[in-house]
Amino acid sequence: MAKRRLSKRQVDRIRERQSQRLDTSVAAPDGKQLGSEQAGLVIAHHGKQVQVETLDNSDDSPRRLRCHLRATLGSVVTGDRIVFQEDDSSGIIVAIQPRSSTLVRPDSYGKLKPVAANVDQLLITIACAPEPFSGLIDRYLAVAENLHIRPVLLFNKLDLLQSDEIDSAIANKVAKLRTLYTSLGYRCIDTCAKNGDGLDELRNTLQDNTSVFVGQSGVGKSSIIKKLLPDQEIAIGALSDAIDKGRHTTTHSELFHFPFGGDCIDSPGIREFGLWHLSPKEVTYGFIEIRDIAGLCKFRDCSHTHEPSCAVLNAVEDGSLHPERYENFQRIVQSLDDVNMQG
Ligand SMILES: Nc1nc2c(ncn2[C@@H]2O[C@H](COP(=O)(O)OP(=O)(O)OP(=O)(O)O)[C@@H](O)[C@H]2O)c(=O)[nH]1
């Protein structure tokens, strides 16, 4: 929780940075005078309005209020730390604090839009049903590496894995994936949203971080999040859904506080965010073991497909690069070429 609060010095710094844009005698659209500047956290986004939680150190329990955006401000997303001014019933956002990370996804026109800010961790959720695909996991890992967001692999539905319900070939596949990603140095956590196994380890990982859960539909993301949140937080989600229905707008994303510390940002859009906006160079950076050897190839523009003295192909040959990772790497680079050609 302490992480969410800005010190007076931090607020002063934000104010200083934004001072050219700030007009100290700001009036609300209806001409009313606004209150002094306060620090806030954007916890939900509904169309042209955002819901803000106060980050004032002197507040025992943070307040929540609806805010409008100042016209000159860039887009504000859930997770943003902002400065706002208040009138009787709502507020106006006057400055955005620089972000440590921004999650983006393409809108329906293919233009990249930010969907969440200041995310520290990506919880890549996997299960034995639906069947996992390493290609999708590698896409998420590549995005996380490039955004400098820590990826954690969550193997859910542990109960099914230990039962006879799952085909042994799929159980083996899951076990192999776990071994592969552990050997690459990624943290893997086993959970069962159904009976609560592994949730304590997950709580430790989520504590004091802002996390986002991603993964195929049906792996259990909502089930896990619900297990970790008190009823009151869920009720807030339900409330904003109701507001959205009334206003015919979409909630882009919403931030929840875990009772044990740490936050989670969730939305249908975030769960599906993909990779295609990365360049081939970024894809290389996104595969941590390829990143380290790609510079050793004989040719600087090596495509790692057929060239002589290719360090990547040599690594596949000598077994130090897993063939599945190599295949996924090539497939992603290829899919970027397809997109570029279409674009
Ligand atoms: N046996 C078992 N079933 C689970 C577990 N976790 C979730 N499920 C079930 O799996 C189904 C899908 O779970 P959800 O939590 O809706 O999955 P999701 O990933 O949020 O799916 P989307 O909302 O489509 O992204 C539900 O029927 C859950 O009850 C688990 O640990 N064990």
Ligand SMILES: [Zn+2]
């Ligand atoms: Zn090469």
